Amino acid sequence: MTDKLIKKNRGHRKKEMAKAEATNMTALAASYDDRIRPILDAIDRLRHLKVMQEGIELPTIVVVGDQSSGKSSVLESLAGINLPRGQGICTRVPLIMRLQDHPSLSQPQLQLEYKDKTITTSETGITNAIRAATDEIAGNGKGISNTPLTLVVKKSGVPDLTMVDLPGITRVPVHGQPENIYEKISDIIMEYITPKESIILNVLSATVDFPTCESIRMSQQVDRTGERTLAVVTKADKAPEGLLEKVTTDDVNIGLGYVCVRNRVGDESYEQARDAEKRLFETHPLLSRIDKSIVGIPVLAQRLMQIQAAIISKCLPDIVKKINEKLSRNASELQQMPQNLSSMTDAMRAFMHMISMAKESLRKILIGGEFDEFPDDMGMHGTARMSEMLAKYSKELPSKCPSSDERFLMEEIAVLGEAKGINGLPNFLPRTAFLILLRRKVKEISHTPSEFVRKMWAYIEDVVLRVLLHHSEDYPQLQSLTRRAAENLIEKMRNRSYDVMKVSIEMEMVADYTSNPDYMKTWTELMNNRDDFMNAIENHAKPTKLLLKGFGEVEIHHLRQYAAMAEQAFDMRMRITAYWRSVVLRLVDNLALHILYSVNCLVEKEIEMELVDELVGPRMSGLERMLEESPSTAGKRERLRKSIALLKESKQVVAKIMDRIEAHGD
Ligand code: GDP
Ligand code: MG
Numbered sequence: 001m002t003d004k005l006i007k008k009n010r011g012h013r014k015k016e017m018a019k020a021e022a023t024n025m026t027a028l029a030a031s032y033d034d035r036i037r038p039i040l041d042a043i044d045r046l047r048h049l050k051v052m053q054e055g056i057e058l059p060t061i062v063v064v065g066d067q068s069s070g071k072s073s074v075l076e077s078l079a080g081i082n083l084p085r086g087q088g089i090c091t092r093v094p095l096i097m098r099l100q101d102h103p104s105l106s107q108p109q110l111q112l113e114y115k116d117k118t119i120t121t122s123e124t125g126i127t128n129a130i131r132a133a134t135d136e137i138a139g140n141g142k143g144i145s146n147t148p149l150t151l152v153v154k155k156s157g158v159p160d161l162t163m164v165d166l167p168g169i170t171r172v173p174v175h176g177q178p179e180n181i182y183e184k185i186s187d188i189i190m191e192y193i194t195p196k197e198s199i200i201l202n203v204l205s206a207t208v209d210f211p212t213c214e215s216i217r218m219s220q221q222v223d224r225t226g227e228r229t230l231a232v233v234t235k236a237d238k239a240p241e242g243l244l245e246k247v248t249t250d251d252v253n254i255g256l257g258y259v260c261v262r263n264r265v266g267d268e269s270y271e272q273a274r275d276a277e278k279r280l281f282e283t284h285p286l287l288s289r290i291d292k293s294i295v296g297i298p299v300l301a302q303r304l305m306q307i308q309a310a311i312i313s314k315c316l317p318d319i320v321k322k323i324n325e326k327l328s329r330n331a332s333e334l335q336q337m338p339q340n341l342s343s344m345t346d347a348m349r350a351f352m353h354m355i356s357m358a359k360e361s362l363r364k365i366l367i368g369g370e371f372d373e374f375p376d377d378m379g380m381h382g383t384a385r386m387s388e389m390l391a392k393y394s395k396e397l398p399s400k401c402p403s404s405d406e407r408f409l410m411e412e413i414a415v416l417g418e419a420k421g422i423n424g425l426p427n428f429l430p431r432t433a434f435l436i437l438l439r440r441k442v443k444e445i446s447h448t449p450s451e452f453v454r455k456m457w458a459y460i461e462d463v464v465l466r467v468l469l470h471h472s473e474d475y476p477q478l479q480s481l482t483r484r485a486a487e488n489l490i491e492k493m494r495n496r497s498y499d500v501m502k503v504s505i506e507m508e509m510v511a512d513y514t515s516n517p518d519y520m521k522t523w524t525e526l527m528n529n530r531d532d533f534m535n536a537i538e539n540h541a542k543p544t545k546l547l548l549k550g551f552g553e554v555e556i557h558h559l560r561q562y563a564a565m566a567e568q569a570f571d572m573r574m575r576i577t578a579y580w581r582s583v584v585l586r587l588v589d590n591l592a593l594h595i596l597y598s599v600n601c602l603v604e605k606e607i608e609m610e611l612v613d614e615l616v617g618p619r620m621s622g623l624e625r626m627l628e629e630s631p632s633t634a635g636k637r638e639r640l641r642k643s644i645a646l647l648k649e650s651k652q653v654v655a656k657i658m659d660r661i662e663a664h665g666d
Pocket of ligand 1: 266
C-alpha cells in the first residue's frame, strides 16, 4: 500500500519529506547551537592544546576504509564541499575535519590549519590547498605522515561534527610508494582507532565482500564486538544487488549498524548528488527495499551527531579526572626537582647534604642491616648479601686438610725422605717436613680467599655506586665525577684487602702456631689410632686393611717396608689434620673481620674524603659544575612547566563546559 502511495503521490510526498527533513535538521541545529556546539568547541580546543600529547585521549570519530572505498567522498558528502578524491592514494596524512553549521553564512568559510599555520581558502581552492599542505607535511612524493592537518568548514546546513580522515589501507604499494607503506598506514590507523574514546566509522564499498576488507580486520582487532564501530556502505548505486542482505546479515559484527549511501559521482554538484541519492533509494527496485532509517547522507549525519554527543558526554568525566591526575603528578614532579643553585655556598650546602644522605644510606645498607630504603630490592640488602658471601667462602675452604697422596701417607713419607739427614735422631719429627707439607696445603687453597676478596668488593662497589648515583641524580653533571671517586676508592680498598689476604696466607705458610685448645684435643684423639696402625704395619699376619677414625678404611700394605718412617708419617698426618682446622678458621675470620673493618672505614670516613677530593678539590670544579644546571634538567623543568600550563588551560576549558552541562540539567 505504501509503495502504491509513493508511486501515486511521488511528487507530493517528495516535497513533504524534504520539508520534514529540513525542519528536523533545523531543530537539530538549534539544539546543537546552544548545547552541543560549546562542548564540541571545548573538545576542539583541547585537541588544539594537544592534550593528546599528555596521554589524554579525546572522543573522536575516525574514518577508516580500504583505499578507494570512498572515505573522502563520504566526508565530502557530509561537508558538502569538494575534497581531493579519486584513484590511488589521495589522503596521505590524517585530516581532522571540523564541520560547523553556520546558518547565517551565505558562502562557506574554509580554513586549513597545520604546523602553526592557518590558511583561509575557498571551496574551489580547497583541493589544491590540501594537496599543498599534504606535500609540505609528508613530502611531495607518495609518502605518508601521521602529523595531522585540520580543516575547519563553516557552512550553513552542515552537521556539527569533528572527524578524522585517515589514509586508506593498501596491501600493494603502487609506483613511487614506499615499500613499507602497509605498515606505515596501519600504524597510523591503529594509533587513532585503538583508544576506547574513538568511534570507528568504517567505510565499505558495496562492490566488495565486507569480510575481505582490511579495514574490517583492523577495526575488529581493537573493537571485537563492534560496539564502537559504525559502517557506511558507499557506492550503493554501483552494486545494488544483495546489498540489503549484506547489511541485514551483518557478517562482520558492526555494533552501531550500517548506513548505505551514494556519494557524488563525477562532476555532479552537492545538491545534485543528494537528489540523486534520494531518488536512488526511493525508486531502485532493490535499494528501495532497504529501511529508510539506514540510508542516505542526512541519516548518516544525524547518526553521527547522536553518537558524537553520546561519546562526548561519556568521556568528559574521565577527561576531567585524567587532566587533574596528570596535573597533580606534574606539579609534584616539578616541586621535587632540585633547586637551581645560585652561589658556591648553596652548592657546598647541597653537596654536603648529598654526602650525608649517601652516608646514611650506606650505613643502613652495609652496616646496620636496615632495608627500609630498598625493601624489595634484595641486591641492596647489603649485610644479608655479605654474610651469605662469607658463609659461601668459608664453605669453599676445605674443612679437611687436602691430601694429594694416592696411597695412604705416601705424601708424608716422600717429604720425610727429603728432610732426612738434616735431623739426626730417627724418632725426631723434623719440623721442616711439617712446614713443607703445610705450605703445600695452604698454597693449594690460596685461590679461594683471593676469589672471595674480588667478589666481595665487586658487590660493595655495586652497592656504593647505586647509592651515590641515586643521591646525586638531581645533579647529573656530577655523576661521572662521583662514579670516578667511588671506583677509585673501591680500587684502593680492594688492593688493601688483597694485601691483607696475602699476608695472612704467607703467615700460614711460614709458621705453625695456635693457641686453640682444640688442636691438642683433636691430635690426641687421632693419635689413639696409633697402636692399631703400628700393629698392622709390624705384624705381617694382620690384615692390610684398617679402619681409622676420621679417615675411613685405609690400605697399609705398602707402608710395611717403611716401619719407623711410617710411624712418623702417621704422626705428621695426625698433626696436620688437627692443625688444619685452625688454619681455615683463621683464614675465614681474619678476612671477614678485615672486610667488615674496611666497610666501616669506607662508610664512616673514606667515601666522604674521596668525594671531597674529587668534587671539591683545590679548584672546586665539581661545585662549579653544580651551579650550571644540566641541559637535561633544564629541559625537564621547561617541559613540566609547559605541560602544567597546558593542563591548567585544559582544565579551565573543561570546567566551563561542565558548568554549562550542569546548568542545562543534562
Ligand atoms: P578514498 O580513497 O576512500 O578516500 O575514496 P574516494 O572518496 O577517493 O573514492 C574513490 C572513488 O570512488 C572515487 O572515484 C569516487 O568518485 C568513487 N566513489 C565514492 N563513493 C561513490 C559512490 O557512492 N558511488 C559511486 N558511483 N562512486 C563513488
Ligand atoms: Mg581519500
